[in-house]
Amino acid sequence: DIQMTQSPSTLSASVGDRVTITCRASQSVSSWLAWYQQKPGKAPKLLMYKASSLQSGVPSRFSGTGSGTEFTLSISSLQPDDFATYYCQQYNSYPLTFGGGTKVEIK
Amino acid sequence: QVRLVESGGGVVQPGTSLRLSCAASGLSFNNYVMTWVRQAPGKGLEWVAIILYDGSNEYYADSVKGRFTISRDNSRNTLYLQMHSLRAEDTAVYYCAKSAQTFCSGIDCHVFDHWGQGTLVTVSS
Numbered sequence: 001d002i003q004m005t006q007s008p009s010t011l012s013a014s015v016g017d018r019v020t021i022t023c024r025a026s027q028s029v030s031s032w033l034a035w036y037q038q039k040p041g042k043a044p045k046l047l048m049y050k051a052s053s054l055q056s057g058v059p060s061r062f063s064g065t066g067s068g069t070e071f072t073l074s075i076s077s078l079q080p081d082d083f084a085t086y087y088c089q090q091y092n093s094y095p096l097t098f099g100g101g102t103k104v105e106i107k
Numbered sequence: 108q109v110r111l112v113e114s115g116g117g118v119v120q121p122g123t124s125l126r127l128s129c130a131a132s133g134l135s136f137n138n139y140v141m142t143w144v145r146q147a148p149g150k151g152l153e154w155v156a157i158i159l160y161d162g163s164n165e166y167y168a169d170s171v172k173g174r175f176t177i178s179r180d181n182s183r184n185t186l187y188l189q190m191h192s193l194r195a196e197d198t199a200v201y202y203c204a205k206s207a208q209t210f211c212s213g214i215d216c217h218v219f220d221h222w223g224q225g226t227l228v229t230v231s232s
Contacts, residue, residue: 038152042224046207046219049218087151091218095168096142097154099151101151
């Protein structure tokens, strides 16, 4: 199974900050990497797919980079609506696996 | 608009069975891969099972293989998860979700753009 490791597990930031979340795979997943945002009590929301493709309707302040085993999700200017938990997911091989999550909280 | 509504959750004893349903509307259900993802209280997301758009193939997480069965009724626009031999560690909110692409056969399109609100399964004596 491919293990997905996110860092940091918690990130404290202020509105307007640029934030970056890292996701590392235990083996190459090529570019088959997605990012989701989840707010408390809500279902996940797809943000990015194929490592760097922005899902329709997602603000352009979100961006993704990487391939192989190392990926990043960046938010260029953090907005109040962005305080949430973020998960990466690989879809290179079964079983599909998620990272442990990164909680972005208000500093 | 696309709507996915899970039902069937509840409190059950260890070793018993439960069937979850996910009713879909606002989409051509039989065009999409469907999946179940669960989230234990206070924990992260865990993929459970997936079924191709035509029901031709299913895949499972090792943690549920042999105990859970995913199925779909395309005539009823409904996805199911039959769960047997439930354990305390199966306690979670169970979400159904659809693939972002239609007629997705390969794993390289297994990303999920619409999710239900989830149904809570609690396994406890």
